[in-house]
Every structure is written in structure tokens, then in C-alpha cells.
Amino acid sequence: MLNYMTPYRRVCGTLALLMVSVLAPNLGFAIAVAKSWEAVEASRWMLLAALAGVVLLPPVRRVSERTSWVVLISTCLCVTVVYSNDLEIKKSVAEAAGMFDDLAPWNGAPVPPSARTIAHPDDGYTLRVSDSWVQAPGPIENVTRLTLRRDGALVAVLRPSCAILEIPLAVRVLDLEKANGFRRVACSRWHGLDTCLLARPAPDGKGTEWDWYAGGPVQYMHLQLLLYSSEAKQDVYAILNSARPAPSTFHGPGCLAPATLPWP
DSSP states (O other): OTTTSOHHHHHHHHHHHHIIIIIHHHHHHHHHHHSOTHHHHHHHHHHHHHHHHHHTSHHHHTOOHHHHHHHHHHHHHHHHHHHHTHHHHHHHHHHHTTTTBSOOTTTTOOOOTTOEEEEOTTTOOEEEEOTTEEEEEOSSTTOEEEEEEETTEEEEEEEEEEEEOSSOHHHHHHHHHHHHOOEEEEEEEETTEEEEEEEEEOTTSSSEEEEEEEEOSSEEEEEEEEESOGGGHHHHHHHHHHOBOOOTTOOOOOOOSOSOOOOO
16 A cells, blocks of 8 residues: 555645645635536546646656655645634635625615604614505514505515625625525625615516625624515615614514515
């Protein structure tokens, strides 16, 4: 076995370990942030081709026993450090890739002067909503929702919620895109908060479902919406633009509601 594990093979295995454990996951994450998950697979093949090119280089083929062990030990230390700081690294990668550089489409949306203020009972954040929105019972006990109607037709449903994210918002957004079919409308830095608005076809096949997160680093305002008409967008944007985190004096129980609830 010792004779089989030559310095060259040891270095090749070490470089493969580095690619699988460090380079491929973080490169794929960066590309998914900047583009889409569809581009990730192509990047992995490109990385594999680059690895093949490196291991065929003459200096690598003639590597010494001592150097091969130095490479192996250094790589193991690198992998340990990366895995120990994986979430922090992904957050930095997302910021470097410009994930939160979009302009918030709701920024500046006018809030009617007569709008009333409502506060989330657990999380303490506030929204301002016009009288056109009517409060109604939600799908489970102690969960409320707001409905908007035009000419008797339901055009939008808003459900205030909250979310505790023990992972960076960027990771949560990519998970929703990959597993739940959401697409980013915009991720922005807005009033000092990390925000993301995502959309996908509504579960009932009618309209569009929106998920909006704003906050950080752990506690987030989370609004779930159903839009049945494009005419409701400005009304929704006005509410998003009015959202404000709980004041420092708020001492409520915190986020107790589930982050995702069934519709309607």
C-alpha cells in the first residue's frame, strides 16, 4: 500500500479533496448567487478540467515525498478552517458577488397618509396599511392575514410572519430557489437591512406567491403574499416600504410563528 501511494498520487488525491471540499462548493455558490443554479453544473466541469490540467504539469508529476506531505497536511488544515467557518464564508461570497446590490423595487413607494400602523404581536415590527386592506383570520389559530379587494374581486393576500434564520439570508434564498421554485425579484440593502423578494407561481395555479425577508443577522421580518392582479403591486410595495423592525424597547416573545404556513 505504501508503495502504491506515490508522492504524485498523494498530491493528485489532495488536489481532488481540495476541489470537492472547498473549491467546487464555494464556486458553485458564488455562481448561483450571481447567475443561476443552471450555470453551476458547467462550472463544475470547468473546475474538473482545470484540475486535470494541473495534475499533468511536470512540477506536479515530479513532486517529492516531503512536498507531497506538506501539500496534504496544508490542505487538511484548509478544509478544516473552511468547514468551521462555512456560513461566514458563504455570507462573504454572497456580498462579494453582489447579491444585495439590486435596487429595491418597493423603495420610495408612497404610503397613504391615512394608513394605519399594525405591529406583529411576537416580533414587534410594524407595517402601515391603507383602509383598503381588511384584516381576516389566517389558516391557523392566532395567525391573521390582510386581504385587498377591487370591485369585489380578491387581488392580494398578505400574511405577516417572521423568521429566525440560523443561516445567512443568501443561503436561505438559494435554498428556496433550488428546492421550491422561487425566483429572485430583488435582493437589496435597504435602510441598513438585508432584504430579498422572491416570487413563484401560486400554489393554486392562479396569481403569484411572494416571499419577502428583511432584517438580520438572525431575526427577520417575513411577509408572505399572494397577488392575483398586477394592479396590486403598488399597494404591496407601499406596505413593504413602510416596514420597520421592532424598536429597541420592544420586549415581546420574539418570533414564534412558523416561517412557512399553508395557504390560504
